[in-house]
Amino acid sequence: METAQGRCLLLFFLLTWGLPPEIAAEGEASSDGSSAAQEPVQLTDVSAVVEFIAAAEVAVIGFFQDLETPAVSVFHSIVQEFQDVSFGVSTSSEVLTHYNITGNTISLFRLVDNQQLNLEEDVENIDATKLSRFIKIHSLRLVTEYNSLTVTGLFNSLIQIHLLLIMDKASLEYEESMHRYRKAAKLFQGKILFILVDSGLKENGKLISFFKLQKSQLPALAIYRTIDEEWDTLPIAEISVELVQNFCDGFLNGKRLRENHEPEEKPPKVEL
Structure with missing residues (x-):
């Protein structure tokens, strides 16, 4: 695992080197106030969830055992921030079991690589800022x-x-x-x-x-x-x-247009 991480650090270092932390994810939050207000779709069974995920480049689903938890309100509060993300909610025990959900969980699904990413923060104490950041970081599209x-x-x-x-x-x-x-x-x-x-x-x-x-x-x-x-x-x-x-x-297929692919000096692979 450490070796795999090291292989990615070079370009990661270059991508982040010099970027001030306050740079916003422009274009990720695309609401301009002109779109109609959207609400999370209620997903009642596995087939509905499968279709919902397949129809979106990025889908975020709140898997809740009940709708009384404070996280549900937080989930609803950030929906308008992401007009290009599909939001859904499910309380079905069948759905939770199918997606290996054992407690209240918020998951992001990406069409581009078929990944399911679960929010690692304590969902019971999540706030809108942390949830928004989770979506911005992991919303990969075509x-x-x-x-x-x-x-x-x-x-x-x-x-x-x-x-x-x-x-x-x-x-x-x-x-x-x-x-x-x-x-x-x-x-x-x-x-x-x-x-x-x-x-x-x-x-x-x-x-x-x-x-x-x-x-x-x-x-x-x-x-x-x-x-x-x-x-x-x-x-x-x-x-x-x-x-x-x-x-x-x-x-x-292994064809290269350039003869020399290595930079003259690679930046050190530092821990970020």
């Missing part, structure tokens, strides 16, 4: 924008290959590029984790330098395997589904 919170969830994913689209979100090509990038992400669901890195942010400079990319080479794709730290890059003039697919397939 394409996840990395920041000081999501980076933890990215490296806790079961998926060991990460593809990064490094481009300026302020560019005119951004919206169309993201549309194509998301389409490509569906082709590699469960195999490659798709990430967006905003090259317009100064704090992302260390990451760009790690992949030996110059500003003149952006936008670019960078692919990275956490288990052995192999990586490759591809500067792009325009993104397309076919281009992304070919680049990913090449990496999966």
Whole structure:
């Protein structure tokens, strides 16, 4: 376990190095007040829960033995903060048994890697801030924008290959590029984790330098395997589904576009 953690620390260090802790998870909490108020869906049996989870990129379910616990109120209070997350509640003993729930528990389900993550905090004493942070950290989607919170969830994913689209979100090509990038992400669901890195942010400079990319080479794709730290890059003039697919397939098949993949000096793998 210690070795596996060490393999991930290098890029984790670069992703978090220089990021001030107060950076918010922009885009994760997407409510602008214009959407209709949503309420958690009541899930009465296993089949309903299975369908609910399968229909959402990120689903958060409160498994409660009764609805009188204070955690239920906290759960309801944060629903409006995450308009792009599906919330559900179940008190069914059949459902709790199916998902190995033995007490009041809040779980997050991710479509991207089929993970069930249970809130490790004491649910009986949970507050809105801690619950909100748990969701922000672990809400991985088909394409996840990395920041000081999501980076933890990215490296806790079961998926060991990460593809990064490094481009300026302020560019005119951004919206169309993201549309194509998301389409490509569906082709590699469960195999490659798709990430967006905003090259317009100064704090992302260390990451760009790690992949030996110059500003003149952006936008670019960078692919990275956490288990052995192999990586490759591809500067792009325009993104397309076919281009992304070919680049990913090449990496999966052992083909590399770059001759030298190792940085001249690796930052020390420090405990974070």
